[in-house]
Amino acid sequence: MDRISFLCLAFCLLSPFSLSAQYQVNGNATANGGDCFTLTQNQPTQSGSVWTVNTIDLNQSFDLEAQVFLGCANGGADGMVFAFQSVSSNVGSGGGGMGYQGIQPSFAIEFDTYQNGGFGDPTWDHLAIVTQGSVIHSGPTSVVPPVPMLTTFGNTEDCQWHDVRISWNPNTDSLFVYFDCVLRIAYGGDIVNTYFAGDPNVFWGFTGGTGALSNLQQICYSSVTLGLDTIICQGADLPLTAGAGVTYSWSPSAGLSDSTIQNPMASPDSSTTYTCTITDACGISFEQVFTLQVVDTVAAFDLGVDTFLCPGQSLSLSVFQSGATYLWQDTETDTFQVVSNTGLYWAQVETGCDTLRDSINVVLLSPPVVDLGPDLTPCPEDTLFLDATHPLAQSYLWQDGSTDSIFQVVGSGTYAVALGYACGTVNDTIEVTYQPVLEQPSLGDDSVFCGPVDLMLGPGMSAPNYLWSTGASDSAISVTSAGLYWVQVSDACVSYRDTIVIATQQAPQVDLGNDTTLCVGQSQTWDVSWTPGTSYLWQNGSNNPVLQTISPGVFSVTLTNVCGTATDSAEVSVLAPPPNFDLGPDSTLCDGDQFRLDPGLTGYDFLWQDSSSLPTFTATTAGTFFVTVSNVCGSRRDTISMDLIAIPEVDLGPDRQPCPGEVITLDVSWPEATYAWSDGLQVPFREISQSANLSVFVTNQCGTTSDGINVAYQPQPGPVNLGPDREFCVGDTLFWNVDQGEAFDYLWSDGSTAPTKVIRRGGTFSVQVSSVCGTERDEATVSYLAPPEVDLGSDTVICTDQPRDIWLDASSLGGRASYLWQDGSTEPTFLAQEPGSYNVLLTNACGLAEDTVDIQPSQCKCNIYAPTAFSPNGDGYNELFQLFYECDIDQGRLMVFSRWGDKLFETDNPADTWDGTYRGTPMPQGVYVWVYEFTYQSGSLNRFWQDQGTVTLIR
Numbered sequence: 001m002d003r004i005s006f007l008c009l010a011f012c013l014l015s016p017f018s019l020s021a022q023y024q025v026n027g028n029a030t031a032n033g034g035d036c037f038t039l040t041q042n043q044p045t046q047s048g049s050v051w052t053v054n055t056i057d058l059n060q061s062f063d064l065e066a067q068v069f070l071g072c073a074n075g076g077a078d079g080m081v082f083a084f085q086s087v088s089s090n091v092g093s094g095g096g097g098m099g100y101q102g103i104q105p106s107f108a109i110e111f112d113t114y115q116n117g118g119f120g121d122p123t124w125d126h127l128a129i130v131t132q133g134s135v136i137h138s139g140p141t142s143v144v145p146p147v148p149m150l151t152t153f154g155n156t157e158d159c160q161w162h163d164v165r166i167s168w169n170p171n172t173d174s175l176f177v178y179f180d181c182v183l184r185i186a187y188g189g190d191i192v193n194t195y196f197a198g199d200p201n202v203f204w205g206f207t208g209g210t211g212a213l214s215n216l217q218q219i220c221y222s223s224v225t226l227g228l229d230t231i232i233c234q235g236a237d238l239p240l241t242a243g244a245g246v247t248y249s250w251s252p253s254a255g256l257s258d259s260t261i262q263n264p265m266a267s268p269d270s271s272t273t274y275t276c277t278i279t280d281a282c283g284i285s286f287e288q289v290f291t292l293q294v295v296d297t298v299a300a301f302d303l304g305v306d307t308f309l310c311p312g313q314s315l316s317l318s319v320f321q322s323g324a325t326y327l328w329q330d331t332e333t334d335t336f337q338v339v340s341n342t343g344l345y346w347a348q349v350e351t352g353c354d355t356l357r358d359s360i361n362v363v364l365l366s367p368p369v370v371d372l373g374p375d376l377t378p379c380p381e382d383t384l385f386l387d388a389t390h391p392l393a394q395s396y397l398w399q400d401g402s403t404d405s406i407f408q409v410v411g412s413g414t415y416a417v418a419l420g421y422a423c424g425t426v427n428d429t430i431e432v433t434y435q436p437v438l439e440q441p442s443l444g445d446d447s448v449f450c451g452p453v454d455l456m457l458g459p460g461m462s463a464p465n466y467l468w469s470t471g472a473s474d475s476a477i478s479v480t481s482a483g484l485y486w487v488q489v490s491d492a493c494v495s496y497r498d499t500i501v502i503a504t505q506q507a508p509q510v511d512l513g514n515d516t517t518l519c520v521g522q523s524q525t526w527d528v529s530w531t532p533g534t535s536y537l538w539q540n541g542s543n544n545p546v547l548q549t550i551s552p553g554v555f556s557v558t559l560t561n562v563c564g565t566a567t568d569s570a571e572v573s574v575l576a577p578p579p580n581f582d583l584g585p586d587s588t589l590c591d592g593d594q595f596r597l598d599p600g601l602t603g604y605d606f607l608w609q610d611s612s613s614l615p616t617f618t619a620t621t622a623g624t625f626f627v628t629v630s631n632v633c634g635s636r637r638d639t640i641s642m643d644l645i646a647i648p649e650v651d652l653g654p655d656r657q658p659c660p661g662e663v664i665t666l667d668v669s670w671p672e673a674t675y676a677w678s679d680g681l682q683v684p685f686r687e688i689s690q691s692a693n694l695s696v697f698v699t700n701q702c703g704t705t706s707d708g709i710n711v712a713y714q715p716q717p718g719p720v721n722l723g724p725d726r727e728f729c730v731g732d733t734l735f736w737n738v739d740q741g742e743a744f745d746y747l748w749s750d751g752s753t754a755p756t757k758v759i760r761r762g763g764t765f766s767v768q769v770s771s772v773c774g775t776e777r778d779e780a781t782v783s784y785l786a787p788p789e790v791d792l793g794s795d796t797v798i799c800t801d802q803p804r805d806i807w808l809d810a811s812s813l814g815g816r817a818s819y820l821w822q823d824g825s826t827e828p829t830f831l832a833q834e835p836g837s838y839n840v841l842l843t844n845a846c847g848l849a850e851d852t853v854d855i856q857p858s859q860c861k862c863n864i865y866a867p868t869a870f871s872p873n874g875d876g877y878n879e880l881f882q883l884f885y886e887c888d889i890d891q892g893r894l895m896v897f898s899r900w901g902d903k904l905f906e907t908d909n910p911a912d913t914w915d916g917t918y919r920g921t922p923m924p925q926g927v928y929v930w931v932y933e934f935t936y937q938s939g940s941l942n943r944f945w946q947d948q949g950t951v952t953l954i955r
Contacts, residue, residue, distance in 0.1 A: 023050050023205065024089040027099070036220040039080055039099070039208030042071065046214065047099050049092035051085075051205035058084065058192050058200040060227035062168040063243055063286055067222065070113050070125075071215025072159040078116075079125075080208040080217050081135070082166060083108035086196055092207045099207030103133040107195045109166065109177055109185070110135055111149065113157050114213065117805030117831070125149045125156045127177060127184050131195055138944075144187055144933075145946050149179050157215055167286050167901060170227075174901040181282030186931050186948065188895055188903050225278070229291040233353035237267045242288050245278035270294050285900060295352035298324060303347060306361035310423035314340040315362060317347065324349045329359075340364070367426055368392040370419045375431040379493030384409035386430065388417045395420035438463060438491045446501040450563065453502055455479040463489035507564035508534050510557060515571040519633030523550045524572055526557070534561040539569075577634025578604045583627065586641040590702040595619045595642060597627070604629045647703035648673050650696060655710040659773030664688040664711055666696075673700040678708075716773040717744050722765070722780040729846035730784050734759040738767055738778075745770050749779075787847025788817035790840060795854040798835055806832040806855060810840040814849070817842040862887035862936045862945060869952040872916035880913035881951055883932060892934030896951075899927060910934070916953050925955045 025031050029048025030038045040046035056062060068080065079098045085091070085106035092099040100108055110128050112135070115121040120137035128137060129144035137145055149156050156162060165178040168191075177185035192200045208217040225243025232238050240256075241263040242248055253259035255268035266274065274290045301319050309315060318336040319326060326333050327348040339345055339362050346359035368390040378384050388396055389405040398407050399416040409415065409432050416429040441459030458476035459466070467488040468477050479485060479502055486499040508530045518524060528536065529545040536545045539556045549555065549572060556569035581599040589595060598616045599606070607628045608617045619625055622644030628637045648670040656664055668675060669684040676682060678695040688694075688711050695708035720738050728734065738746065739755035746755045749766040759765065759782055766779040790810050798806060808830045810819055821830050822839040832838055835857040842849045865884040872879050883894065889910045896905040896914055904918040916923050931948040 022052055022054070024053050025050055026090050027092050029208070032218070034220070036218065037206075039206060039217045039219065040210050040214065042073070042076070042210075042214050042216040044210055044212055044214050046210045047092055047208075049090075049099050049205060049207040050219070051089040051091070051203045053089055055086070055201040055203055056226060058168065058196075058202060059170050060229070061170060061225070061288060062166075062204075062227075063223075063225040063288070064164075064166045064204075065222040065224075065244060065280065066164045067161040067220045068111060068164050069161050069216065069218040070111065071157045071217055073213075073215050074155045074157045075114075075213065076157055076215035077114035077211055077213035078209050078215075079110065079112040079114060080206055080219070081108045081110045081130075082164075082204070082206050084191070084196075084202040084204050086199060086202050089203050089205075092209075097133075097135055097209060099209040100130075100135060101133055101209075103207075104131075105196050106133055107131050107143075107191050111156075111164075112146070113215065117833070118807070120146075122146050122148075124153045127179065129175075129185060129187055143189075144185055145944060147184055147946070147948070149184065151182060161220070163282065165280070165282070165284065169287075169901050172902050174897065174903055176897075176901045178282070178284060181284065183929060186895070186897050186901070186929050188897075188906070188931075225286075225288050227289045230293070231295055231352045232266075232268070232292045234294055234296050235267075237265050238292065239263055240266050240274065240276075240290050242276040242278055245280045247279045249277045251275050251277070266290075266292060268292055268294055287900065293352065296323060297353050298349050298351055298356040300356065301347075301349065301358060303345070303358045303360040306363075308363040308365050308422070309340065310365055311367075314338055317345060317360070319347050319349055319358075321349055321351075324351050326350075365392065365421070365423055367423065368419060368421050370417065370426050370428045372415070372417065372428045372430040375433075377433045377435055377492060378409075379435050380437055381493075382434075384432065386415055386417070388419055388428070390419060390421075392421045393419045394422065435491055435493045438489065438494055438496070440496045441487055441489045441498045443485070443487060443498045443500040446503070448503040448505070449482070450505045453480050453482055453504055455502065457485060457487070457500065459487050459489055459498065461489070464491045465489065465495075505531060505533060505561065505563055508559035508561055508566045510559050510566045510568045512555065512557065512568045512570040515573075517573045517575050517632065518550070518552075520574060520576055521550075523548055526555070526570075528557055528559060530559055530561070534559055575631070575633050578629050578631055578636050580636055581629065581638060583625070583638045583640040586643075588643045588645055589619070589622065590645050591647065593620075597625055597640065599627055599629055599638065601629055604631055645672075645700065645702045648698040648700055648705045650698050650705045650707040652694075652696070652707045652709035655712070657712050657714050657772075659714055660716050662713075666694075666709070668696055668698050668707075670698050670700065673698050714773050715743050715771060717769040717771055717776045720767060720769050720776045720778040722767065722778045725781040725783075727783045727785055727845075730786055732784075734782060736767070738769060740769055743771060785844060785846045786815035788815060788842035788844050788849045789813035790842050790849045790851045792838070792840065792851045792853040795856070797856045798832070808832055808838055808840075808853065810842065810851070812842055812844075812849075815844055815846060817844040817849075862889075862934075862943075864932060864947045866930065866949055867951060869954055870916070871954040872922070873955055880915055881930075881953075882913040883910075883930075885910065885934075885936075887936045890935045890937060892932060895931045897929045897931070898923075899929070904928070922955075923953060925953055927952050 025037065027048040028040055028046040029050055032038055037050045039048040070079065081098045081100040083100055083103065083106050085103050087103060091103050098110060098112065108130050110130055112121060112128065113125045115123050119135055125148065126146035127149055128146040130141055131143055132141045134141040136142065163180050167176045173188055173190050175187040176183060192198060196202065206219050223244030248260055248262055250256055250259035250264060252272065255266055255272060257265040271293045276288045277285055278288060279285045299321050303317050307315065316336060316338050320335045326335055328337055329344065329346045337345065342362060342364045344359060344361055346357055348355060348357040370388050370390060372386050372388065376384065386407045386409060387405065396403050396405050397418040407415065412433045414429060414431055416427065418425055418427050439461045441461055443457055443459060456476055457479055466473050466475055469486045470477060482502050482504040484499060484501050486497055488495055488497040510528045512526055516524060525546065525548040527546045536543050537558045538547050547555065552572050552574050554569055554571050556567065558565060558567045578601065581601055583597050583599060587595065596616060596618050602615065606613050606615055609626050617625065617627065619642050622642050624639060624641050626637060626639040628635050650668050652666055658664055665687050667685045675684050676697040691712050693710045695706060697704055697706045717740055722736055726734065736757045737755060746753050747768050748757055762782050762784040764779060764781045766777060768775050768777040789812060791813065792808050792810060796806065809828065811828045819826050819828055820841045830838060832855055835855050837852060837854050839852045840850065863886045867881065870878045870881045892908065892910050894907050895903060897903055904923060905914045927950050929948065929950055933946045935944050
């Protein structure tokens with residue numbers, strides 16, 4: 001049985017969060033050591049970021065304590081941003097975006113020390129909540145508008161380190177931001193679903209940036225506290241480590257070594273959720289939750305020993321333990337399984353703490369097959385054993401009562417065996433019949449016959465099978481010719497063979513052939529060999545059956561044996577080959593001439609190149625001629641070549657019409673010829689580059705030939721020039737003329753074919769002038785400029801109590817233009833920061849346009865008044881907490897939080913009041929935080945504002 005332990009998992013999840021080696025530093029940021037980082041140096045156009053390498057889970061609580069250094073130059077730039085983002089650990093940008101610009105999806109808190117008018121920044125150093133990589137305080141990406149970092153609206157670029165605490169509670173969807181121990185932002189909302197599409201895993205960290213202005217900007221992390229859920233095995237101990245603080249209070253205290261220290265040892269008997277209330281040096285308290293799920297270990301179990309099943313049987317396997325999960329080898333998850341087939345079966349039992357597995361081998365027995373084989377007919381000398389061995393057999397019983405697995409056969413008869421195994425008995429039988437003994441054959445002694453052979457051969461014994469050398473299979477054969485004969489007799493066990501030679505003798509015969517003629521150096525050979533016992537006698541007394549000669553004469557031989565005598569003779573003559581001869585030197589012929597070839601020999605055979613056989617040959621064409629002169633003793637051959645001189649052939653080709661610059665080549669070359677041109681030249685090759693009418697005569701020893709040609713050169717178009725690209729005012733026209741004469745074709749880009757063109761619209765135009773000798777082309781672009789148009793929009797107002805920048809856009813609605821504002825500036829846009837009248841003049845080559853807009857001052861801020869305390873004690877005085885406004889509220893949301901960040905009250909109705917209860921339960925006496933977000937009408941503008949404060953509840 002195998003056990004898989006999960007104890008390490010629990011230990012690893014509950015290890016304290018380490019600040020070192022958890023961050024990736026990007027851009028101009030640097031690590032200073034001791035969990036401190038520089039985001040930007042006091043230099044322009046810097047950008048730096050520090051992100052966690054691993055993501056955190058926003059479904060768990062998060063609390064960060066840090067110190068920030070915002071620089072020493074009041075009026076420097078630009079600030080820093082703390083952000084949650086799910087992109088990566090190496091993102092960031094510079095300038096007014098404070099390194100955060102463009103990062104999305106994201107949720108961020110900005111620490112802004114510079115007023116960027118285009119972003120809606122106030123004049124004081126401020127905090128705000130922004131999203132999706134934008135630091136603009138208008139539109140959907142702005143969540144909480146700017147609030148001062150210091151309640152005094154003072155300067156934070158003061159060469160001092162400032163305490164920052166950021167606390168997120170996912171149970172109440174509450175986020176609190178403290179600056180120098182003072183709550184500055186309280187936000188309530190579902191960050192995970194609203195800004196990260198339900199994905200809680202995010203990177204966190206700080207970014208910073210500088211633009212034209214700069215500051216030294218640094219951060220130091222004091223502590224990071226994350227909520228944890230984990231598993232602990234029954235009876236195990238785990239250390240719990242809370243975030244940094246001054247005092248600690250753990251609840252419940254059961255199962256803890258000490259409920260008042262930062263890192264108690266936990267050993268609960270059952271699953272428990274521990275809450276640690278931590279109070280920091282600022283007197284601010286926050287909670288951290290640890291959930292420990294206690295899981296039992298798996299009890300030992302046993303599927304049994306390996307076993308087998310007979311056909312039709314089954315085996316039930318079962319495992320059970322309360323609170324466990326199960327997995328079988330076939331992925332089934334029940335507590336039992338019924339087995340009826342061969343296989344390896346295993347079960348795995350698992351709790352959240354460990355896993356046990358056991359296995360069993362099951363074999364389904366099939367009846368063993370016993371086979372003694374087919375019936376046998378062994379030979380007399382064979383020793384035979386019958387083997388019934390089988391791995392499943394438990395017993396053997398033969399027909400004679402013996403019980404071994406192997407049985408020795410002792411003679412012909414019927415043999416049987418019964419094989420017993422775990423599930424029954426199987427049987428088999430075999431019939432054994434031994435073969436009779438076979439005798440050896442005898443054909444007798446070898447025999448010789450003088451004359452015809454007539455003999456009956458037999459082996460003189462009886463056998464099942466006969467095979468003769470003639471292929472016969474009878475017991476005897478008839479022999480009528482000499483030769484070697486054998487017979488083979490056999491049965492199923494053995495075979496024997498005997499051999500006899502039958503010889504014959506005949507009267508000799510001899511034939512020396514016809515009389516023959518030998519060439520000088522040749523020889524004649526006769527071989528008159530006859531059967532053994534024959535003698536030979538030649539005319540020269542030789543007794544050899546073979547005789548060879550190179551001389552002429554009459555030759556004779558006599559052959560003699562017991563059956564008679566034979567004699568023959570032949571005459572031999574000797575002949576020489578033909579002599580050498582000469583057909584003469586190679587020669588030439590003109591068309592129509594003949595030439596007779598004669599080797600000067602008679603009495604021989606002749607064979608010419610065309611297979612003719614006359615003693616002479618007449619040549620009428622050019623070529624190679626040869627003759628072979630031969631007799632039976634050899635041949636001679638000679639060859640002669642005849643060249644045919646042809647009358648010259650001349651072809652100057654058709655008349656030509658080339659283009660200027662083209663060279664016409666005329667070539668009338670002919671072997672061994674002379675040339676006479678109509679212009680007096682006497683060359684075979686010439687080049688023509690101007691118009692001419694020519695003829696030529698070509699002469700050789702066999703005749704003269706002539707030809708003529710007319711060469712007439714054609715015109716070529718000249719360059720075409722439409723001039724440079726041009727710009728005209730609307731209504732102007734343009735005239736083009738590319739006429740080069742009637743010998744040319746004209747084609748414009750619009751398909752027209754006249755040599756002139758009138759242009760009244762903008763576009764790119766082209767024309768080509770062409771003839772058979774080429775094409776010239778040009779292209780030009782004509783554009784039309786419209787007069788400028790401008791609209792600065794309606795007159796508007798600017799708030800004196802909440803200044804903002806107004807950008808006026810005078811970009812031309814017509815053609816491109818230059819700009820001149822009332823103060824002499826020349827950009828398309830103008831930044832209006834004060835009330836007044838603003839004027840712009842647009843001009844271009846085709847006209848001008850002008851517009852004016854008036855911006856009036858206006859009081860815009862809406863003040864809110866809130867009581868500092870109320871007493872919901874039932875005495876009828878100051879029972880309710882209510883806000884009062886000096887303006888008309890369009891939309892608003894009032895939220896009340898406990899000092900721990902729990903949201904107790906929320907309403908969208910400006911007239912609603914809080915009675916000091918939460919879900920009907922009265923709240924204890926103490927200080928509570930209120931936050932009010934609202935929109936109101938200021939002049940023609942719809943404005944958003946956020947205010948906040950504290951109220952004391954008195955009982």
